[in-house]
Amino acid sequence: MQQKHFWRFVIGLALMTMATALGQSEADPPVSDTLAVADTAAISVPAPLPVTNLIARDKPNDRGYGISLSWDLSPDDTGGTQSVLGYRIMRSTTPDGPWDSINVAGSGDALYDHIGPRHEGDSGYFPDHTDMYYRVDVLTADPGVAVSSGVVGPVQSRGQWFNTARTVVFLFMIAFCGLVIWFVTHARRGKDLYVRPLAGIEAVDEAVGRATEMGKPILYLCGLGDAAEVPTIASFTILGRVAKRVAEYQTQIIVPCRDPIVMTVAQEVVKTAYSDAGRPDSYNPDSVFFLTIEQFAYVAGVNGIMLRDKPATNVYMGKFYAESLIFAETGTMAGSIQIAGTDEIPQIPFFFVACDYTLIGEELYAASAYLSREPVLLGSLKAQDYAKAAIIVFAILGFLATNVSALGGPEWLAGFVDLFQVRE
Amino acid sequence: MKATFEKLMLLDRRWVFLALAVVGVASYSLKDFQVPILVTNESRQIFAAIDELEEGATIFLSIDYDPNSLAELHPMTYAIMEHAFRRGVRIVITSLSTNGPGMADEAIRAIADSVRIDREYNGVMYPGREVVNGVDYAFLGYKPYPAIVILAMGQDFRIPFPADYYGTPLEELPLMENVRNLSSTECVIVITGTNIADMWLAYGQARQGFPLAFGLTGVSTAQYYPYLNSGQLFGLLGGMLGAAEYEQLADNPGLALDGMRVQLFLHWTIIIFIVIGNVGFFVTRKRRGAGGNV
């Protein structure tokens, strides 16, 4: 029983609350709700020339309900009388009107995407596959002067089934998935694949042994990510391994969770691990529990467990943010052995300095393959290496193409770089 | 000498904590000490984006942080909000982190108070005025699952937020009349210290293509420089220094410029500790080296 810690905590909480209350000024005045109205005055101006070459077409790579308009600016926009204030987009379902004002594009704008709402009944809704007509009126400072273009149409909107702007991503995805599947099937045929040892994972068995000798628990954190995030999924795999060892050594594991879904999955993983170890009766459902969704309240809760229960080993696997160093330093103070792994780049240095072993970035994902030693899982690591090699080759080619074309080389080289552009 | 350094190498961390606390509190009281701020391009871009807007233009500000990062991020929110309101730029505000609405509400009230007073910034006199809810700003509030909310706001603010934080339907807010989605604002500025920033990049900027800028905690700033270079971000405010740069540009010294003094002296304290640690390391290493165990 640590009564003095408890009373310190109560007094600290009370002092902090009082100090903040005293430091706060009187109640903030409410924000009032009054409207400001600006004056406008009409100015007389000569009629500008209309826009020309107005084109309306279905907006490409969209869900539907979109028409793209383009036109040549009125000669009085950037030159001439420079009297153009903007362009009013008008739409109708017949060439003769009635016309609806859709929006106003600013002077100098020669493009406009008319994107309608998706739900029937919403203001401005127009269904796909319906004939529509457009015109553009040139606006001036005089509200009475507006010069219309010719009418274009009919044009129909429709949704597309493939976004051509993402073709390069699609091709890369197909190529990479193909590589993974090829290596996995290749591995199934019994080809041996080498993976360098991951010290952090090798250390797990030793850490569990140490906890057993000391008679202290192991603290395992799945990170702050939700259950659908890949680092959390990787963390579940490692948790399964740790829990199995814990069950075999008859020691204790504590898994405080920040996400209720993560808690549910973690309970299942630990339970299965105990069954696999042949000790289903030793499983304590309360060893995996929910603390809070609040980031720093969770940190406070976990740090409390570290300082009170003094776990022999702390394992941090998954998504971690600003709390990484607070966990790791508190763990060091409590004298625990610490093993960490995260793909959150800014947190890696923090874990690195304060933990005994750290899995860096993708090593966290490789851990499951490494743990199981199953060739099918190792195959995907090989595919990643080949994809990385491909990226390096393309990066070098892109670097050369950009620089050679900039130094007066052939034009198609610049086009080569554009092939990899994802345009939305 | 070596014995002293050996002791220093084993210094209890609580002495480090104490030194930091003493220096932090003492330096805060040196009110006259000014820290020179050299403005970086990534901060200037955000300031210029707002400064060049016409009166009546609308920007989007997402206050996606909780009280924990208040010290670093509140100064950014304050500086940007005050700059926009003084220039007559309107702001649509949301909070996508659980306790963000409290932060946004606090900032709106504080800045509304400040804008009531006549002030001169960069040689221009701005008379005090009332900041009006629904006209100068619309605070839409909080919805969980940021990725989904960002996707929905890309289509229409009214999908995730049929009513604002105070319960008024968006259709009744004059500001929202011509503001349908994120792309219909001039730019999107996100102030956050969490991975919500990634969601803004993936589900917001990448899909909708609007101009996006981040205000981030110092520790997460380095992670987002690649996006600045790729053009996915047009500006980046990094930690308290970023906020101080903004305050300097806006000629509106506030929480950040005040805090930089403390940060400067604390950095020096840490540097001194690192130097002591390294000197100790070399002195004791030589000694250990004699024993053949380097």
Next chain:
Amino acid sequence: MKRQLPFFLVFVFGAFMAIQYFVPHKTSEAIYEFFIDILPIIGVFALALGIWSLTKVSVDKIRYRRENWQYAIFTLLGLFLMILFGFTDENWGFHWRMSPEVAGEGTDNPNFRLLFNYVMIPIQATMFALLAFFIASASYRAFRARNLLATLLLIAALILMLRFTPFFGDWIGLRLSETATWLMNVPNTAAQRAIVMGVGLGLVATALKVVLGIERDYMGRG
């Protein structure tokens, strides 16, 4: 069947989400939105499980007077007081949802604001501020010029920390600031990109293994 159905669902939904990225059509968008609408609903039910778990663990701690059981009282008080204030107005009237007609209700409840402003904000800000102290002590222990690479890292860190220091004069101050900006824009960006690419490929490979049912440990195989 009990084991096959979850894998089948994972494959169907995983494959759909991957393909949906390339299909902008409204039908694909509608299905996608249907799925993402379901997520918060699952989350709410899971939250109930979470609250049950926290309550059960805390109540058991108090009931059996386990070590440090007193803290559990504060946990339960914090949990249920915030929920209570969130659903009531200043006159203790109960409301299911916020509305502009009722004053001081939900997050505007004065008691809710009191706990938020004077307990939650200072505690959270303090927890985050602890980071400064831990960074100092960790850098004192670990930031050593052990070899060439560690020395380069140390020098880069010192430049970043010194970039706004007024003690070296304007010329050196400006050079330090420029060097710091260069460090962030060039070496930092290069390293970040390399790690991000590795992580990205790892993410896709792991996600693919999950979708294809090759990686199954997360379902509790142990």
